[in-house]
Each structure stands twice: as C-alpha cells, then as structure tokens.
Amino acid sequence: MRLPLLSALFCACLSAPVIAAPCGNTSAGFAAWKNDFASEAKRAGVKKPGLQALANAQYASRTISADRNQKSFRYTLEKFMEIRGSSTIVAQGRRRKARNPEFYAALERKYGVPAGVLIAIHGMETAFGHFMGDSQIVPAITTLAYDCRRSEFFVPHAIGALKLVDQGAITPATRGAKHGELGHTQFLPGNALKYGVDWGGDGRVDFYDMADALASTANYLRKKGWKKGKGYQPGELNYTVLKEWNAATVYQQSLAIMGAGIDR
Template identity: 40%
Template sequence: MKRLPLALAATLAAALPALAQECGGDFAAWKAGIGEEARAAGVGERGLAALRGAQVDQRVLARDRAQGVFTQTFIEFSGRMINQYRLTHGAGNLKKHADVFARAEREFGVPGPVISAFWALETDFGAVQGDFNTLNALVTLAHDCRRPHLFRPQVVPLLTLIDTGALPADVEGAWAGEIGQTQMLPSDILTKGVDGDGDGKVDVRRSAPDVIMTTAAKIRSRGWRPGEPWMEEVRVPGEMPWEETGRLNKLPVSQWAGWGVTTRDGRALDTSRPEAGLMLPMGHKGPAFLVYPNFDIYLEWNQSIVYTLTAANLATRLDGAPKFDPRSPDEGLTGDAMKLLQQKLETRGHDVGGIDGILGQKTRDAVRLEQIRLGLPADGWPTPALLSNL
C-alpha cells in the first residue's frame, strides 16, 4: 500500500475508507481495514480473531514519547550498558554455544561477538524480553500518526505468525513490537527465522540456537560483509582536518594514518583494511573510533549513534579488546541547552530533525557546518562555547 504523508493521513483519516487509511480515525474501522489486508495476504481465522481483540495500549504511547535514554552521552550510556554481567555472561555464552556460533559464522559470515553483543544489550541473554502485549503494541503504534510507517508493516507478519501457530496470540515483548531474546520484529522472524536446534520450528524466545542463527541471518541480510572488521578504537593527533571526520566520510586507512591517526597503543594502522570513517562521538578530545562498512549495519538495527557505538564497542570487548579510553572531552550540552542549540540551528536554516534535546545525526551535521563557519574544530560535538558563539 502506498503510504500517505503523515499530516495528510491525519487530516483525512475520518473520511477515507479504512483500508486506505495509513493511521488515525476510528480505531475499529481502522482495524477492519487491517483485517482486509491480512485476509488478502492469506491470514486465516486464528490471526483475524487475534486482531479483533487487539486494543490501544496507552503505556506504549507514553514510552514512545519518552525515550530519554538517548539524551545520554556515549560515555554515560556505554558505561551503564557495558557492565561486568554482560561481559562475563557474553564470554560464557560464546564458550557454551561455540559450535552454534561457529555454524552461524560459516553460514552467514557474522562473528559470534557481534551476535552476542546484541543478545546482551537487548535482553540480557533472554532474561528480560518485555511484558507488553506485542499485538496491542503494534496496532497502537501503527494507528498512531507519529511513526506509522515503521510499525504498520509489522502487523500482518505478526498476524501471520499467530495464524500459523508460530507465536501465541498473547505473545509479549518490547513496547515497540520486538519479540524474543534479540528483540526481532515480526517480519524478520517470518522471513529470516532459522531453526537452529533442528526441532522443526523457529523459537526466538526460548531456543538459544534459534536465537543465534536467526540473529546472524538478520544481520547478514542487512549487508554484513564477512571477514571484515566493524570498529577499531584509535588515537588521534592534536591537530588534523577534523572536517574530514564522520561515519559517512569513509577514506582509505592510509589517509587516516597520514594525518597521524594510530591504533590505541600508538602502533601503525593496518592499511590493508577497508575504507573507514573516523567517529568522534564526544568531539576531538574524547574517544575515537575508525568505523568500517560493517558498522553501518548496526544502524539498520537501531538508528541511535549512541546505541550503535555501544553495541559495536561491546562486540569488540567480547572479541578481546580492552575498555576504551574516554580521554578528556570538552563539556557538552544536555537538556534545555541542547534544545536551545537546536532552535538556534534551525533559525540559521539547518534541519536538525526536530527540537528534542537529542544529539542525532542531523544535529551533528548542522553543528559541524557551524563549526566550519566559525573556524572551530569541525568535530560535530556541541559545546557551551559553540552555543554562545551562535
């Protein structure tokens, strides 16, 4: 179905037939339209009955509008998320399920530490899978007109899984509709699910082999390049062309070496590696990482730079790397100061993706442009000095 622009969908919701509504309007009529789509896709009575019982969950809407965790800095977030429990149990699971991880890497090219890091961060290896009714969560977010394009495509796949008996109608998971030990969306379970333990079914909630193999299949499907690195902590010099840094500006490793970038311990970089971008999540005085094409796959999982850097760094820790060096970053902006910065950037014509107090990619890009204009190190890290200059 062609997606309507959100504003248009909200305006016309009451007037359009349910099947044509992207979001909003009478909930019962909207559900009936979803039911027509599901029936056309081959969903039978079991799945349709589950849909008829689905309800709006106000808790889900509250969680969707209160994602304050991503206002934390990389050092704060990673320090909380990469804890000893996850490091210890991650190493233990890599050993306990070594044969399954080896099979996953043979078949999909995804290393065990990468899979295990997601397993750790998402549910603490299955310990905390969520207590939200998944169908209610998805219909709530799909009917809501804030981000229906992310959630509506997941409703029919979930109904299909329920209809075939792969999942119960009352299956529970995260507030945003993810299910299982690595928090997979229904469409990924339906199309990427792998029976890792050979029992004839895919169970991403209770079977560790199914979790490992299905997660590897999902990561590979997003474009993972087997045999290549994803992230490497580095040391940067006091001066270099900071405007060249950033995830998207991938350059030969030899170029970074030529500007004085070294490994964390001061050795020469391996110039045989693929092109990489230099990420400075807290500016040129903070931690520094070369990120390779495989790092971009992390953003297919979660679009938060803070989360993806943490997941990628945890994977390197599980692969034997030491804890990263936080160095001494300049003071950053939080809360109202970050919102004020975003307002000032918007006034200057920059698209920051909304005044939300979160340092997302659009805000970083706008900061970098203003730093260049003002003759400051263009590292994308907003500081009180930048705010006062604006």
C-alpha cells in the same frame, strides 16, 4: 476517442490505489481502524487466527507512552553504556562464548557474523534472555500501526505479527517489548517473519529459543550486507550494517565496543 462516462469511472475504480486504514492519535478510533485494517490484512494473506487476534487486540496505552519517551537517542555514549551495563555484558559474554564455542563458531561459519556481535546484541536486548518483555505483541504492534506518528513503518510489522499468529510462531498472548519486538534479540515481527531461522531443525522458528533467535539475528545481519571477515568498528565495512539493527548511534557504537571486548 473518449470513453463513455460509466466506462471511464469503471476504469478509474480499477486503477485507483487501495486506501489504507486511517491512522489516529488517541484510542478513540482504534476499533474502527481495526475493522478497516482487517480488510488490508486479509488482502495481505492473513488468515483466520491472525484476524481473530487483531479483532481482540486492545489499544496499548503503555506502548504509546514508551514511544513518546524514548531516551536512547539523547544519551552520551558513556551514559548509554553505563545504563546498559556494558562491563557486565562483556564479562558475561566472554563466559557464554567459552561455554559454547562450537555453537558460535558454527554461526560464524554459516553467516559470517562473529560471536561478539551476536552476544552483545543478546546482552543488550534482553540481558541474555532474562527479560524479553511484558507487553502483548499483537496489541502493541497494531497500536503502533494505528498511531499516526510512525504508522507507515509499523504497518508491515503488524501484518507480520498476525502472520506469525497464523503460523503458530506466537499466540495472541505472547509477550515482548513495548514496541512489539519479540524473543531473545527482540525482532520486530515483520523481520521475524522474513529472517527467522529454524536452527534446531524442529520445523518451527522459535524466537524464545536462544539458538533459533541468534541464528536468525546472524541471518538478518548477513542479509543486510554483513561481509565475513570484515571489521565492524566505526569506519569499517560492517559497521554500517549495525545501523540496520538499531538506528541509535550510541547503540551502534556500544555494540562495536562490546563485541570487540567479548571477542578479544
């Protein structure tokens, strides 16, 4: 039996998917996109502080420039390791492990990830916390969510950043990398929200605290499939998990080499 026209239209409206805020490739549409995205964020559970941070976010031109000029995927392994200072990371990494062996042993007992991997990530991402970024996280990640090139990938991380503001884990002014990564090991906000660990037990996950950040990194790798006691060199079981941390093959190879050097 056919439904009356009005009833059919009503049912269609109920079943129609919610239309996402339209993306753009210049700053011109960013303000309008934010207004649309605010509704999407609110439906996802973002509260007033996060929505206010979104409203105040400015289009991040430096982030778009960086996104268009990524070079890591084009380097040879040798060049990548030279640029990243692999020998320095390994040398300093060994000293860091020797200064605090129980901390790294405790992480490995709980998550199964050896010290070398975590220390190598820490060294490569922020030079052991010496430079954690100079871009405001909320503008950076919302700009990438708006930008058409990889909007679908960054939208969940933009929602994550706004929720982190709600929780007080970051503020609208907190700075990180140009792609919105934050803290000692440069978590994308959605991953920070999902995998963050309060290692210090103070009731707050702080990615700018080394212990919380490294525990969160170990937790992330475990949740992505890391198996305790298994190897992480190319061809070994845990090497595939390194791809979950960074998509660049040279990064994965460097991490395996440096991690083994630190744990030697």
